[in-house]
Amino acid sequence: MKRVQYDRYGGPERMYFGEYALPQLGDDEVRVAVKAAAINPFDWKLRQGAMKLFTGRRFPKAMGTDFAGIVESIGSKVRNVRVGDEVFGTVDFRKSGAFAEAVVVESHHVAKKPSQLSFGKAASLPIAAMTAWVAILDRAQVRSGSRVFINGCSGAVGAFAAQLAIAQGAHVSGTCGPGSRYSASAAGVHPIFGYSDRQAYTQGGKYDAVFDSLGTLGVGEGLSMLTKKGVFVDINPTPGRFLRGMLSRRYKLAFATMGIKHLTGIAELAANGTLRPTIGLEAPFSEALSVIADAENGRRHAGKMVLAF
Ligand SMILES: NC(=O)c1ccc[n+]([C@@H]2O[C@H](COP(=O)([O-])OP(=O)(O)OC[C@H]3O[C@@H](n4cnc5c(N)ncnc54)[C@H](OP(=O)(O)O)[C@@H]3O)[C@@H](O)[C@H]2O)c1
Structure with missing residues (x-):
């Protein structure tokens, strides 16, 4: 073979x-x-x-x-x-x-x-949807009415994260490249920012959850975009960020969790059209x-x- x-x-x-x-x-x-x-x-x-x-x-x-x-x-x-x-x-x-x-x-x-x-x-x-699940549902605990910002809402993990958050009833905005705007908008992400529009990210207000799927937001930058009880979730840690993620309540790391509970949960969400x-x-x-x-x-x-x- x-x-x-x-x-x-x-x-x-x-x-x-x-x-x-x-x-x-x-x-x-x-x-x-x-x-x-x-x-x-x-x-x-x-x-x-x-x-x-x-x-x-x-x-x-x-x-x-x-x-x-x-x-x-x-x-x-x-x-x-x-x-x-x-x-x-x-x-x-x-x-x-x-x-x-x-x-x-x-x-x-x-x-x-x-x-x-x-x-x-x-x-x-598996990997992309599980990571999005852990980030959005387990770490950020996004729920109906949450304001969520996804840096990189068009990649595999980012798109699943947007689908999960929107299905929870959250209001989702985020960044993507120019070629991905149409699909992100069709998925319900609004407003959509370019990667260099950083000063505009919080013009409409701060967020209950910021999820960085790309690893391009600084920790301080992500935290500054949050409401008082908001959570910044990262999936691309450096060793320094890893340590910080262990110690901080507002900066959290998420990893794909391989297990039957998440796999069957993902199968159900794909079967009912939540994950696409x-x-x-x-x-x-x-x-x-x-x-x-x-x-x-x-x-x-x-x-x-x-x-x-
Ligand atoms: N912690 C974990 O367990 C875990 C699990 C899965 C993934 N990850 C990490 O999360 C990141 C995203 O994973 P993914 O599976 O979502 O990746 P992906 O599907 O390849 O998506 C990445 C997105 O990044 C954007 N992008 C911006 N600059 C880019 C560049 N120079 N080259 C390619 N894409 C670029 C692209 O969107 P636009 O075209 O719209 O710009 C692309 O869709 C990766 O670094 C991966 O290693 C971590």
């Missing part, structure tokens, strides 16, 4: 298609034939070595985290899915490898795919190396980049 892997941390030139054999299935594990895998910035950050403290120095390492596919076999203790089910999920980031023809994952890392969604759209959900994944590019797996490298080099598409198997 084929997968995208690398033998050293580094840039896109480290990636190649490698042959691999799946590990034997454990009692609580599921083997899935991958039909689609979505590309996240997280994937190339892992390959660049950004998390090497956790990912270690054993090579080769496989790339890719989010996938959707069909269950091929299950361990004796698996209860949540059956052979033949269409599922979506994530690979543990320490064992990444969703850019592959098949994966073995723990059963709590997969949930049934909403029948309305294609494999590509389902694969677009969009695909910007669907390319065959054979083109994975160039598509990942293009994404890493900043090539933009209005929606998720997905590999189809």
